[in-house]
Each structure stands twice: as C-alpha cells, then as structure tokens.
Amino acid sequence: MAEQRERRKKASSRTREKETSSWQERVIQIRRVSKVVKGGKKLSFRAIVVVGNERGQVGVGVGKASDVIGAVRKGVADGKKHLVDVPLTKANSIPHPAKGTGGGASVMMRPAAPGTGVIAGGAVRTVLELAGVRNILAKQLGSNNPLNNARATINALETLRTFADVASDRGIPIENLYAQPAVSRQQS
Numbered sequence: 137m138a139e140q141r142e143r144r145k146k147a148s149s150r151t152r153e154k155e156t157s158s159w160q161e162r163v164i165q166i167r168r169v170s171k172v173v174k175g176g177k178k179l180s181f182r183a184i185v186v187v188g189n190e191r192g193q194v195g196v197g198v199g200k201a202s203d204v205i206g207a208v209r210k211g212v213a214d215g216k217k218h219l220v221d222v223p224l225t226k227a228n229s230i231p232h233p234a235k236g237t238g239g240g241a242s243v244m245m246r247p248a249a250p251g252t253g254v255i256a257g258g259a260v261r262t263v264l265e266l267a268g269v270r271n272i273l274a275k276q277l278g279s280n281n282p283l284n285n286a287r288a289t290i291n292a293l294e295t296l297r298t299f300a301d302v303a304s305d306r307g308i309p310i311e312n313l314y315a316q317p318a319v320s321r322q323q324s
Contacts (some may be wrong), residue, residue, distance in 0.1 A: 160190065161186070161187050161212050162186050163184070164283075166182070166208075167182045169181070180200055180201060181207040185215050186263050186286060188263075188266025189268070192267065193219050195218045195219040196283075220290055222268065224268055227250045229248055230246075231247065231297065231299070234296055235292055238284045238286070238288035238290070239279060239288075240284060241279035241280075241288045242288055243275070243276050243289050244275045245264075245272055248271040251271065253270070254270065257276060258276065259283075259285040260276050260285055
C-alpha cells in the first residue's frame with residue numbers, strides 16, 4: 137500500500153515537471169497602478185505575461201495583485217486559460233498573410249522564407265517567438281501599447297487557416313486549391 141502511494145507521488149511529480157517545463161513564460165510589462173479609495177490610494181501591480189510552448193500554442197494573460205510575484209502568477213494562469221493554436225508550416229512560418237486588431241493597435245504579418253528570422257518588435261516579437269514561429273515579417277501599426285499589440289497578434293494568429301482546413305470547408309480535395317498552369321490558347 138505504501139509502495140503504491142510512493143509510485144503515485146513519483147508519477148504525479150513527473151507529470152507536473154513535464155507540464156511546467158514545456159511552457160515558457162515571458163513578462164512583457166509590469167506596471168504599478170493605483171486606485172483611489174476612501175483612505176487614500178491603494179497601490180497594486182499589473183503584469184502582462186505571454187505563455188507558450190514553442191510548438192504552436194500561445195496565450196496572453198493579465199494579472200493584478202498587491203505584489204509583483206502574485207501578479208505574474210495570475211498573469212500566467214490567465215494566459216494558460218486563453219491559449220490559441222497556431223498552424224505552422226514546415227519552414228516554421230505562418231501559412232498566409234494575416235492582420236489582427238486589438239484596441240487601438242493593429243498588426244500585419246507575412247510569411248517569410250527559411251533563414252529570415254522573426255522580424256518584429258516589442259510584444260509582437262515575444263508572442264511570435266513563444267508560438268514557435270521562426271520566420272516571419274510583422275509590423276505593428278497604430279498604438280504602441282504592449283497589451284493591445286499582444287492581443288492584436290493573438291487575433292491575427294487566430295484567423296490563420298491551413299490548406300487542409302480550407303479544402304475541407306469547401307468540400308474539395310487539397311490538390312484543387314493549388315494553382316493550375318494556364319493552358320495556352322492556340323492562335324487561329
């Protein structure tokens with residue numbers, strides 16, 4: 137009986153290690169915010185955290201607490217609740233160009249050839265790296281707010297579709313989606 141309990145503890149600790157090791161967390165911003173209450177000002181911290189496994193899953197979370205560590209912990213939990221699946225190509229890029237909006241920010245993304253790297257700035261770069269994208273061109277337009285830019289990136293990644301998805305939606309084989317060479321007309 138005691139042996140079984142020890143085995144269960146070891147197995148559960150192993151699975152916990154796997155879960156925590158596969159997810160990476162990066163803090164984009166930590167801000168001290170205040171709320172005016174009857175006795176004066178109440179100070180707290182807001183943390184914007186990106187969580188991803190670098191294999192096609194990423195999420196952005198926001199946490200608020202009276203201490204930084206608590207805010208980051210809440211942000212990680214929020215990010216894991218709002219995960220998005222990202223379809224990646226063999227070149228670790230996105231399948232097609234995409235645009236996304238979040239608040240006053242908009243983000244434009246285009247696939248890139250292997251070896252290009254992640255050409256993006258700020259929060260957009262962090263989100264794309266943790267999603268597992270290795271070759272992409274991205275530009276943030278409009279607002280410079282890190283939270284809105286991260287949410288705009290997530291919005292753009294949600295709209296991505298693979299050729300297989302499009303073919304199944306249309307009810308045709310994948311081969312019919314690819315461009316056919318034009319048949320040259322004979323001049324008469």
